[in-house]
Structure formats: C-alpha cells, structure tokens
Amino acid sequence: MRPLLEVKDVSRFFGGLAAVMDVSFSVYPGEIVGLIGPNGAGKTTLFNVINGFYKPSKGDIYFKEKKISGLKPHQICKLGIARTFQVVKPLQRMSVMxxxxxxxxxRVKSKTEARERAEEILRFTGLYDDRDKLSKGLPLGKRKRLEIARALATGPELLLLDESFAGLNPTELNESIEIIKKIRDSGITILIIEHHMKVIMSISDRIVVLNYGEKIAEGTPQEIANNPVVVEAYLGEAVDA
Amino acid sequence: MKRYAPYLILGIMAILPLIGLSTYMLHILIMVIMWSVIGMAWNLLGGYCGQVSFGHAAFFGVGAYTAGILYYKLGVSAWWGVPLSVLILVVEALIIGFICLRLRGPFFALATLAMGEVMRVTAENLRDFTQGSLGIMLKERTWVEKTWYYYIILLIAAVSFVVVKKVIESRLGYYFVAIREDQDAAESLGINTTLYKTIALCISAVLTGLAGAFYTNYMGYIDPEVVFALHDISIVTIMVVMVGGVATFWGPVVGSVIMVLLAEFIRSLPRLGSAHQTLFGILLIVIIIFLPNGIVGDFPKIKRIFGFGRRS
Incomplete structure (x- = not known):
C-alpha cells in the first residue's frame, strides 16, 4: 500500500539546536498513528514542519506522493492535511458555529452549504448545543473538541491531533476517544501526539517514538510498551515489574 | 424593523437638504458623511480584519491628489478623480500591502504610520508634480450650492455601507474575522491570510480614497499638510471608529457624528478651542477605558449604566 504521508529524513534546526533530527516514517491510509516522546522531544515541531509553519532544514515530506515541504500552511490544508493546536487557538470572539x-x-463556496456542513460537524463532535456561545467562554475540554471540529470542517484526509486529550477529565476523555474512533471509521487517517499512555496504547495502530529530536522506536503499541529503549527514555532506566 | 433601518436612515438623509438647512449645517452634515465613509473603510481593515492602520491618510491623500492633479495637470474636471482614483488606490494598496502586511500587530501599525508620513513628505517635495506645499487650488468650484455635494457624498456613503455589509456577511467576512482572531489558526485552516489581508486593504484603501477625491472637489483646495495629515486624518479616522464601535456596521457612522460635532463644538469654545487635540486625546483615553467596544459595541453597557442611574 502506498503511504498517505511520508516523512523522509526530516531535520529542523533552531540555530544550533536540532529540534528534529533525521526523522523518517510513513503513515498509511486509514491508520491511527501515535507520536509519543518525553517533553521537548520535537513532536510539536515535527507537526509544525508537516503542516508548513516551518520549512524542514533538511529532508522532505510527501503527501499522496506529492512533495509538500516548502508549501504554505493554507496550501497544505487545501491539499487535505488539517491540524489542531496543543495550546488551543480558538477564534475567540467568534461563536462556536x-x-x-x-x-x-x-471546500464549499455557498454560505448555506457551509452552514449545513458546520452543523453536521458540530453534531458529530457534540458541540451543537454550544453553537451560539463565544468560543472564549468554553471550558477547556470543549475548546479542545472545537479544535477538532474546526480541523474536520476543512475536509481533511489526514488529521494531525496535537495533545487533544491533555487536561481532560475522565468523562471528556472517553467522549473524545469515541470521537477519534468515529473519525477514523469515516475514512480519515490520524496522526496523534499524546502523553496519555492509556489512550495512545488503546487507539493507535502503530506508534512512533521520538526522543531528543530523533526517532528511537516504531511499532505496534505492544512492541513499544516492551521496548527497553522507550522505557528508558521515559523512566530513565528499565524496571522489573 | 432593524432590516429597514439603513433604508429609513438613507431616506431621511436624502430629504434633509430639502427642508432648507443653513449652509453651515449642510457643511457639517457633509463632513459627518465623509468621515463615515472613511470610518467604514478603516473599520473593514482595522475592525474586522484586525490590521490596525495608522496611515489611512496615505489613501485619503492619494485619492485627493488624483483628483487635484487631473485638474491641475490635464485640465479635466476633478470629478474624474473619483472613478480614476479607484485604479490608482488599488495599485497603491498593493504596494503598501506588499511592504506592511508581512508585519503583524503593532509592527503593521507602525509601518503604516511611516507610509502615511512618507506619502506626505513625498507630496511636499515632488513640487513639479504636486505643487508641493503650495497645494492645488481648483479655480472654479462645480457648484456654489452645497446640496449637490451632499448628494454625491451620500451616494458614496451608501455604496460604501453596502460594500462593507456584503463583504462582511460573505465568506470574506468570516475569513477577515478569523485572521483578526488568530492568524496562525486561520492559516492552518486553509485561509490564505496574505491574500485576504490584501483584499481587505484594497477595499479599505479605495473607499478612503474616494472620500479623498470627493474632498478635493468639495473643498477646492488641497495641500499635503491637510490631506496627508497624521493627526487630522489618520488618527481621527481611528478615533471615529474607536468612539463609534470597532467591528460594528453603525459604529463608524455614530463615531463620525460625534467626532465632527464635538470638533466643531470644541473649536468654538473660547480659549479651550485651540486645545482641541488635547481634548480629543483625553476623550479617546476615557473611551478606551470605559467603552472599549465603542458606543455601538457597548450600547447595552451604556443602557445599563443609565438605567441604574435612574433607579437610584
């Protein structure tokens, strides 16, 4: 099968600091791929490179076999990659709708069509009852979900989720997991950054692990959980249970 | 009812000159309408799209000088400046946008402020082209009566109102506000922020310049100090919108009524009159502290304050 997204030897430097270093991996259609790693591992930087906010210092990114590194974020979004932000960026003085x-x-030019589409997505993400509220008044859980709703509205084929579960309470967490699964079932491929291990282990098909900007492991959740390098990166040393 | 308000107001405005207003009153009304146009234009860019410009005199002045130079150099009626300025202003907006729109927030504001001053100094020094500080004087005014000027600026205002309303209610309007609220988020949602900011700037520049071209015809005399003025044009433009209400349809109109009347009133005061800039400054501070959304934007708050006052 051809990969939907291909990250090839991508590096990104900030001055002398390598935030991302020679990272390569692929995402195949229909998958949920988890991207994990300790704080400062370069996960969000990698998202910013994929999404076009940063140009890779080295390496290339291909989406549906077309090179996208170097394009502007709005062009990349138009091609079918949408993202959410770790630090939510709702359009504050606009209503949720x-x-x-x-x-x-x-994707649609007429206002009626756009409204229908927006309503459908708000129902899908469970925000329909809050549609007339200003988005700055929403609690964090709903703002995170609004990020997802907004990204979905752009009609993506690949969705980049940056810590959409951080700071949620258990109920919200379960709702969000259900939404992610529904999104996958609707045919959208997902690349997700997450610190919440239980979540990432249960929803990911495959996991890529970054540490200090480098990829240290890739595999199924089972493989990752038993990988000594990963365990060491997270805990400092291997422990016997 | 609310839907018909614009038609109602336009109707009333259209009848006003027929009831025999004094020349002075008519002049005040013309100024109010002209400032509404400039305010609406600025509001589209600064209020909705969030790109706060401190240099709208650059557009007002170029509109004014397009008309003035047509008359002075080519000997055609300065009224041709009204349609022609559209073209010239789009070009100017594209150039200024190319320079300034890559900057964000306060940097954009400062860059536009600089552009306004650059335009003024240029106009002062291109003496062969603009007559420099001598200014351009129209030897004969089209009409002695002010009524026709009134109807022309009223037409320009009506067109501006419709243009701004249509734009804001369309896809463009959503994009403008999205850019204002968070440019990075907007960009990541597939909005070509550079393109839409440029569109906002072009529309805003054209409407401002139309008011400028009208000004030349109406006043019959322009010089760089007047039409490219930082304080009397660029800053007053911002004040009109701030006082009336940023990002509201009627804000600029309400703001221009208040600002023009207030300016006339303060200037007529003995002694204090010459300090009208100072008084405007104080007013702006008061507005920003107590009514950050302007009179239209904070109208519920005003009603509450006065309602409360009555009860106690």
Missing amino acids: DNVLASAFL
Whole structure:
C-alpha cells in the first residue's frame, strides 16, 4: 500500500539546536498513528514542519506522493492535511458555529452549504448545543473538541491531533476517544501526539517514538510498551515489574 | 424593523437638504458623511480584519491628489478623480500591502504610520508634480450650492455601507474575522491570510480614497499638510471608529457624528478651542477605558449604566 504521508529524513534546526533530527516514517491510509516522546522531544515541531509553519532544514515530506515541504500552511490544508493546536487557538470572539463555518468555507463556496456542513460537524463532535456561545467562554475540554471540529470542517484526509486529550477529565476523555474512533471509521487517517499512555496504547495502530529530536522506536503499541529503549527514555532506566 | 433601518436612515438623509438647512449645517452634515465613509473603510481593515492602520491618510491623500492633479495637470474636471482614483488606490494598496502586511500587530501599525508620513513628505517635495506645499487650488468650484455635494457624498456613503455589509456577511467576512482572531489558526485552516489581508486593504484603501477625491472637489483646495495629515486624518479616522464601535456596521457612522460635532463644538469654545487635540486625546483615553467596544459595541453597557442611574 502506498503511504498517505511520508516523512523522509526530516531535520529542523533552531540555530544550533536540532529540534528534529533525521526523522523518517510513513503513515498509511486509514491508520491511527501515535507520536509519543518525553517533553521537548520535537513532536510539536515535527507537526509544525508537516503542516508548513516551518520549512524542514533538511529532508522532505510527501503527501499522496506529492512533495509538500516548502508549501504554505493554507496550501497544505487545501491539499487535505488539517491540524489542531496543543495550546488551543480558538477564534475567540467568534461563536462556536462561526469558528467551524470559517473553516468549512474551504471546500464549499455557498454560505448555506457551509452552514449545513458546520452543523453536521458540530453534531458529530457534540458541540451543537454550544453553537451560539463565544468560543472564549468554553471550558477547556470543549475548546479542545472545537479544535477538532474546526480541523474536520476543512475536509481533511489526514488529521494531525496535537495533545487533544491533555487536561481532560475522565468523562471528556472517553467522549473524545469515541470521537477519534468515529473519525477514523469515516475514512480519515490520524496522526496523534499524546502523553496519555492509556489512550495512545488503546487507539493507535502503530506508534512512533521520538526522543531528543530523533526517532528511537516504531511499532505496534505492544512492541513499544516492551521496548527497553522507550522505557528508558521515559523512566530513565528499565524496571522489573 | 432593524432590516429597514439603513433604508429609513438613507431616506431621511436624502430629504434633509430639502427642508432648507443653513449652509453651515449642510457643511457639517457633509463632513459627518465623509468621515463615515472613511470610518467604514478603516473599520473593514482595522475592525474586522484586525490590521490596525495608522496611515489611512496615505489613501485619503492619494485619492485627493488624483483628483487635484487631473485638474491641475490635464485640465479635466476633478470629478474624474473619483472613478480614476479607484485604479490608482488599488495599485497603491498593493504596494503598501506588499511592504506592511508581512508585519503583524503593532509592527503593521507602525509601518503604516511611516507610509502615511512618507506619502506626505513625498507630496511636499515632488513640487513639479504636486505643487508641493503650495497645494492645488481648483479655480472654479462645480457648484456654489452645497446640496449637490451632499448628494454625491451620500451616494458614496451608501455604496460604501453596502460594500462593507456584503463583504462582511460573505465568506470574506468570516475569513477577515478569523485572521483578526488568530492568524496562525486561520492559516492552518486553509485561509490564505496574505491574500485576504490584501483584499481587505484594497477595499479599505479605495473607499478612503474616494472620500479623498470627493474632498478635493468639495473643498477646492488641497495641500499635503491637510490631506496627508497624521493627526487630522489618520488618527481621527481611528478615533471615529474607536468612539463609534470597532467591528460594528453603525459604529463608524455614530463615531463620525460625534467626532465632527464635538470638533466643531470644541473649536468654538473660547480659549479651550485651540486645545482641541488635547481634548480629543483625553476623550479617546476615557473611551478606551470605559467603552472599549465603542458606543455601538457597548450600547447595552451604556443602557445599563443609565438605567441604574435612574433607579437610584
């Protein structure tokens, strides 16, 4: 099968610091791929490179076999990659509805169509009852979900989720997991950064592990959980249970 | 009812000159309408799209000088400046946008402020082209009566209102506000922020310049100090919108009524009159502290304050 997203030997330097170093991996259609690693491992930087906010210092990124590194974020979004932000960026003084509506205009030109699409997505993500609220008034859990709703409204084939579960309470967590699974079932491929191990282990098909900007492991959740290098990166040393 | 308010107001405005207003009153009304146009134009860029410009005099002045130079150099009626300025202003907006729109927030504001001053100094020094500080004087005004000027600026205002409303209610409007709220988020949602900021700037520049071209015809005299003025044009433009209400349809209109009347009132005060800039400054501070969303934006708050006052 051909990969949907191919990250090839990508490095990104900030001055002398290598935030991402020679990372390569592929994401195949229909998968949920987890991207994990300790704080500062370069996960968000890698998202910013894929999404076009940063150009890779070295290496290339291919989406559906087309080179996308060097394109602007809005062009990459148009091609079918949408993302959410770890530090949520709701369009604060716009209602929840308008947030999603502004994104929905990417694929449809008429306002009626965009509104229908936005309503459908708000129902899907469980935000329909909050549609008229200003997005700055939403609690964190819903703002995280609004990020997802907005990204979905752009009609992506690949969704990049940056810690969409951080700071959620257990109920919200379960709701969000259900939403992620539903998104996958609707045919959208997902690349997800997450610190919540239980979540990432249960929803990912494969996991890529970064540490100090380098890829240290890749495999199924089972393999990753038993990988001594990964355990060491997280805990400092291997422990016998 | 609310839907018909614009038509109602336009109707009333259209009848006003027929009831025999004094020349002075008509002049005040013309100024109010002209400032509404400039305010609406600025509001589109600064209020909705979030790109706060401190240099709208650059557009006002170029509009004014397009009309003035057509008359002075080519000997055609300065009214041709009104349609022609559209073209010239788009070009100017593209150039200024190319320079300034890559900057964000306060840096954009400072860059536009600089552009306004650059335009003024240029106009002062290109003496062969603009007559420099001598200015350009129209030898004969089209009409002695002010009524026709009134109707022309009213038409320009009506068109501006419709343009701004249509734009804001369309896809463009959502994009503008998205850019204002978070440019990175907007970009990641597939919005070509550079393109849409440029569109906002172009529309804003054209509408401002139309008011400038009208100004030349109406006043019959322009010089760089007046039409490219930082304090009397660029800053007053911002004040009109701030006082009236940023990112509201009626804010610029309400703001221009208040600002023009207030300016006339303060200037007529003995002694204090010459300090009108100072008084404007104080007013702006008060507005920003107590009514950050302007009179239209904070109207519920105003009602509450006065309602509360009555009860106690």
